[in-house]
Amino acid sequence: MTTTLATYRTPRLGPLGTAAATVIVAAVVLAAIGPALTSADPNASDFAHAYGAPEPGHALGYDGQGRDLLARLLTGARTSLLGPLWVVALSMAVGTVVAIAAAWLGGWLDSVVSAVLEVMFAFPGVLLAMLVAAVFGPGLTSAVLALAVAYVPYIARLVRSAALAERRKPYVQALEVQGAGAVAICVRHLVPNLMPLITAQATLFFGYAMVDLAIVSFFGLGVQPPDADWGVMVASGQSGVLQGYPAESLLAGGSIVLLVVAFNVLGERLSDGRRAPRPGWFPRRGGVS
Amino acid sequence: MTGVLDLNGLTVRLPGPDRPVLDDVSLSIAEGEALGLVGESGSGKSMTVRAIVRLLPAGAQVEGVVRVGGVEVGSLRGAALRELRAVVPVVFQDPRAHINPVRTIGDFLTEGLRTHRRLSRRSAEDRAVRLLDEVGVADGQRRLRQYPHELSGGLLQRVMIAAALLAEPRLLLADEPTTALDVTTQAEVMAAVDELRRERGLAMLFITHDLELAAAVCDRTAVMYAGRVMEVRASASLHEHPLHPYTAALAAARPSLERRADRLATIPGRPLSAFEAPDGCAFADRCAHIRERCREERPALRPLGDGQVACVRAEGLQVVFRD
Amino acid sequence: MTEAILQVEGLRKTFGESVAVADVSFSLRPGGALAVVGESGSGKTTVARMIVGLERPTSGRITACGHDRSELPRSARERRRRGGEVQIVFQDPYSSLDPRQSPAAAIDEVLRLHTPLDQAKRRRRVAELAELVGLDERQLAALPARLSGGQRQRVAIARALAAEPRILILDESVAPLDVSIQAQVLNVLADVRERTGIAYLFISHDLAVVRQVADDVVVMRHGSIVERGPAAQVLDEPRHPYTRLLRASVPGPGWRPARRTISKETR
């Protein structure tokens, strides 16, 4: 006999949520097959075409160095999506495990974890990324690791309090009284019941990570030119904006905004109202108490 | 004759299910009278209170007539509605949720007086302290400066009652005011309510799930099931000799403090909400005395003995329940 | 006198400065039904939680089925053994069940933990337990969200019984139920006791319900026992003033409760 999972609170996305999910899926598909859609080389520059208008074979025109914008946008989608994926995967994994261990075991472990998280809140993700870039050198890996570390306390605190609340519920206590093992209770009951919360946070945090990574790349401390990345493109397109050629910055910036809106909307649909505060914004406390 | 409160054919529909949550409720309360309104979850007893002071959820549709002191409530708007609400206070079940947690007890008690009577803070507070004393809260001056989280549930409910009485009402609506309290605290709070009510000749609509409590503090008791009134009679006779099979079953299902029953008489199934109720008699599916016609026609609330009952077999069953 | 199946001696629990339970002793005979009566803050729930090992006693001894359980269990094996001795049904039917698990799966999980039965035998046992507490096939397969409060409490009882405990603690388990449902569950409890010979420790504030269920009663106030004895005697001729106050606070026709002014109490 197995637990019936299928009918349990299947999240109802509604039209907005469905639209958001569609945008995300479309972006992932484009990033995956993107380079096959255009024959242009994203790094081949041809100064004769600098800021060139769209033409057949180059649907979005050229950037300031005469590189094909469509090719760069599609290649950039890869780093712009993979970076946040790593940040979210790492911070969720570490944050969730630490939080559940602290909540379940309590005692000194919980006190130590709480104290460490309290200090970690002092470092906004972007600032930590700059510090890490100064110490280990710039690059996407440094940025991803720094942001993952900076996000951990936000995830961990929310999951810890949710796990504590869940642990106090009679159904978990009944299992304890039955003599079921802690690991079994956590794996079979606690984690599955926290999953909707964790999924919603992961979705929201994907959007936050996307913005923060783009900021680091915008500084020139994340993805290194000439590799394409949306944050890098916004930065390199800035001189174009001043000369009246905003295409590069706007396309890259617009892509970021579109996806972040999609992740926010989807995350809000998936969440039941509980959400961790935006990292680097609201330490200690949630937005709404 | 016009009572303090008259409900006539009150029917409330909420957005969503097609069937009403309150179905043709008619009740009246005379000057100085206490009417108990008893029912299980989903019976519509709280909705009745909300309908009287027009605190229904958005989109609710109301039919029938509600009169308070002869004034029809349904047509009131704006200031007139606020005037009505000011003199028909409601005591809610959970005082901790129903009193603003970031304002002081003093703010809560005097808000009504200062708004409607335009009293100064000073004189409003004087009155509040006097009333706190009357409901059994000494040291009122200090209480006025305290916040709700500093008071126990029992104290907070006394504060709520004092606030209600400060409006010098003629009708008090009490929605399970003691359900969240311990039994000894319930006894003290009810004693205070009972005494003050009698002193002032105040009428009361008292909502509870506890038939015994209603019998103890109310002159008459109405029993509701699935949004309908099943029986309304003088409390003592309703309690001793129920006429409606539901009332009888409800009384029998409750264990007695006096003796241990070999087996409790149960009602099969679970209490229904009005929107789940079958055609005909709402209680038909759970009734031990059902006849074919119970499913076909809906029994009207009709006079019988010293009250009213909504059961086609009431006369015949009278003898059964007496044994 | 038969040997007590549950014995509590000098039980005490403090949370920081405050004393939740101070020196509580009682015993429960096999197949008996002992009620612990008290209001909020009396410490009755803390006693129950210490017996099942959800709180650790500050001092005192708890013995169930001949085994000491004053300390928290050390091994998984001991935890399981204790689970087979004492079980508990909590007050809140809404969070008593894992929202993702059907009653059948919940009961089956306990059977797997406590018995060597194979799948077919477990299925039969689940059906037996469901029959005992009055749950039908459809309810067994439904998710908790589709069950009423009374049905959920039946599931919680069946799940507790699946471990075949000798003692069942009922911590205000019928308090939140509607009167008509409460009567059904009380009858189920009577049936279960008659058919299995299980002993009940019945935690409640409701004297009428206690009268219906319990053979013996202890009355608790502020962490201590103020009166004890056979249910009929304690309820009909209460000796301690507090028991008398409790008795007098139960409403009924012609009831005239006493008034009291609150002055010193701060909370």
Next chain:
Amino acid sequence: MAAYLARRAIMLAATLVVSSFVVFAGLSVAPGNPLATLAGGRSLPPDSVRVLVERYHLDEPFLVQYAMWLGNAVRGDLGVSIVLRQDVSDLIASRAGTTIALVLYAALIVLVAGVAFGLLAALRPGIVDSLVVISTAVVVAIPPFVAAIVLIGVFAVGLRWLPALGNGSGLWDGIRHLTLPAFALAASATASVARVTRTSVREQLDREHVQTAISRGIPYAAVVRRHALRNSAVPISTLAGMTVASMIALAAVVERAFGLNGLGAYLVSAVLSKDFAVVQGISLVLVASFVLVNTLVDVGAAALDPRIKLGRRS
């Protein structure tokens, strides 16, 4: 309240010490030796090496180095920039003004516009509410650097209303030069504050105690003011205060985009030019201000909410 303040002060001090340690420890975890890190890979004349060793006590054990460094930092000595050969403290002091002005300007926009739009949406269900909800959903997702690009494109390049780059000179010109950066910094935060204000006020309006007030015949405007607004003041002011704190770090983004001579932009260029003493100094200042503002906001919230004073805190 005194116990609460004491506890917060201890927490603040502990956090500051530990975070300063993290900032300093970067020096020793960096690949290569600390001297090379400080030099940023440059080859230095022996004189300079000697100055660095002396200044950072590099011949002492690590913890002593940290203690010396922290002691100096507390006294306002944050070391020397290897690139500009100037005291880091002086460099920070000369740039802090821009950042402070920028953050305050943006904070003003966030508080006024954010709370106003949020209240508008909360109290005017229907078309106004929908408009605010939809537009804030989009604006909240606009990162400051994208907002900067758009504002430059529209108001500086397109309409030529305001300057795109630089600090400007004099008060009026300074404000003109800070306007676009402040709006770019405030955009997302404003939308966020508006959304929280809206949900918070709505949530309060649905509370039972508001029902009580309505049931007592209190005029709706008074119910909104005395109960819904008063009760949402705590979450709203907490959020708004912390949003302002967040802008301390995010100011770097718009400073960079608008070529402003602020702390954040300087931090970025110090990282790029491997000027480690400057990175440490600015990081320390930014982290300290971030933590300090957040603590002040927490204490402020405690003062507004009578329930927090008794020490109940999650």
